[in-house]
Amino acid sequence: MRAGFLNARPSRRKKPDPPSALATASLRATSWRTRAPPATRAFLDAACAEFWTHGHEVVSPPEASVSPSENLLLLLHGRGERSAAPFAAFARKLGLPHTTCLSLAGPLPLPFGVPGREWFARLDPETGCDLPSGPGDFRRAASLRQTRKALDALIDRLTNTAEGGWPSARVHVFGFSDGGTVALETSAARVGAARLGGCAAVAAAILPERVADAANAFPPEQRAPTPVVLTCGEHDEVVTRASVEETARTLRARNPNAVADDAVFVRVGKKTHAVVSGEPETRFLMRFWGHTLGVPATRAEDLGANVVEVTNGGVDVVKATS
Numbered sequence: 001m002r003a004g005f006l007n008a009r010p011s012r013r014k015k016p017d018p019p020s021a022l023a024t025a026s027l028r029a030t031s032w033r034t035r036a037p038p039a040t041r042a043f044l045d046a047a048c049a050e051f052w053t054h055g056h057e058v059v060s061p062p063e064a065s066v067s068p069s070e071n072l073l074l075l076l077h078g079r080g081e082r083s084a085a086p087f088a089a090f091a092r093k094l095g096l097p098h099t100t101c102l103s104l105a106g107p108l109p110l111p112f113g114v115p116g117r118e119w120f121a122r123l124d125p126e127t128g129c130d131l132p133s134g135p136g137d138f139r140r141a142a143s144l145r146q147t148r149k150a151l152d153a154l155i156d157r158l159t160n161t162a163e164g165g166w167p168s169a170r171v172h173v174f175g176f177s178d179g180g181t182v183a184l185e186t187s188a189a190r191v192g193a194a195r196l197g198g199c200a201a202v203a204a205a206i207l208p209e210r211v212a213d214a215a216n217a218f219p220p221e222q223r224a225p226t227p228v229v230l231t232c233g234e235h236d237e238v239v240t241r242a243s244v245e246e247t248a249r250t251l252r253a254r255n256p257n258a259v260a261d262d263a264v265f266v267r268v269g270k271k272t273h274a275v276v277s278g279e280p281e282t283r284f285l286m287r288f289w290g291h292t293l294g295v296p297a298t299r300a301e302d303l304g305a306n307v308v309e310v311t312n313g314g315v316d317v318v319k320a321t322s
Contacts, residue, residue, distance in 0.1 A: 032161065032165060032167075033070075037061075037100075040100055044102055044158075048102075048104075050157070051150065051157055054104070054117070055083050055104070056102060056103060056104050057087075058088075058100065058101070058103075059091040059103065060100055061097060061100055063097065063098065068098075069098060070099065070293070071294055072166050072170065072171045073091070073099050073171075073174060074101075074155075074183075075087040075102070076106075076173065076175035076182055076183050077176060078203075079110075079122070079179075080110065080116040082115055083117075084103040085103075087176075088103040090276075096289060099172075099293060104151075105117050106179070108121065111123050111128075120144040120147050120181075120182070122140065141209050141213075144185060144207065144210075148185050148189075151182065151186055152186065152189075168190070168195060168196055171196050172292065172293070173187060175201050175204055176203060177273065178204070179204070180204020180205075181204050183199050183204070184204060184247065185206065185210070187199035187226040188217075188225075188226070188254070190226050192221050195224045195225060195226045197293065198227045198228070198229075198289070198293075199228045199229075200288060201231075202231045203232055203274070204239060205246070206247045206250060208243075211247070211250050218251070220254050225255035227257075227260075227263075228251055228259050229259075229260075229264070230263065230264045230265070231244075231264070231267065231276070232245075232264070232265075232266055233267045233271060234269055234271075235270060235271040236270065241266060248263065248264050265281055
């Protein structure tokens with residue numbers, strides 16, 4: 001952090017306080033609505049330094065130089081990414097108005113020295129084989145539970161409005177593949193006063209062992225669940241269409257208002273296991289964010305080139321995909 005930031009002048013005889021302490025002290029006196037973009041970045045850096053030390057990147061909204069951030073979007077990559085950087089680049093391409101993005105790196109290194117990170121264990125550390133997903137073996141679920149506990153602690157910090165956090169309904173999550181599984185688990189458990197603004201999961205599903213235990217895993221709350229949308233490839237062999245549709249049914253059974261009837265988008269003919277691809281899927285996600293993001297009335301042309309305009313009526317997909 002540069003000298004003089006937050007009006008702190010380091011003494012020549014004394015080392016300055018660490019950035020996290022400076023950021024925390026400053027943000028106790030500021031609100032998420034009035035905080036300038038550099039202070040928002042400092043707030044997120046400080047929160048991650050305390051609750052998520054696995055790696056992160058902050059992406060300010062396209063109009064950050066002139067407006068505070070109304071929303072926070074957490075991005076969770078798929079299994080095997082080496083850092084938070086690729087999804088930070090994806091966030092920049094999205095360019096969601098008035099939305100700061102926080103890309104998080106998975107908490108676990110891949111086993112056996114393979115480069116990359118993951119969100120929960122999928123391989124037996126002794127045999128290298130896939131951990132079973134049938135009844136009676138809950139090692140994947142136990143690993144996932146530890147990750148969700150850590151992510152919940154981070155979100156609790158980010159939604160502590162007394163300490164400069166956003167209201168929970170202004171915090172959103174986006175996840176792909178295993179990152180999407182974590183996003184779904186986290187969102188399904190955050191209902192009522194703790195509900196999030198929304199969850200978008202791409203090529204992701206709840207683990208089969210968690211579906212079987214849904215009655216215990218996810219609290220029922222019909223009035224205020226976190227809204228969820230899902231997308232999948234029609235012929236994706238990694239995360240099948242059937243598992244995504246089963247996830248939607250499971251979440252809807254626990255919380256009928258969590259997943260709308262048209263909240264599953266299928267990429268027809270697609271066999272690949274990939275992040276958002278094509279105009280129809282982009283339009284689907286933008287429509288969801290248009291209804292859930294807290295965005296003041298504005299026009300994309302007022303914010304510069306390659307900015308997505310999100311409204312309740314839709315999105316300029318030409319700008320979204322250019």
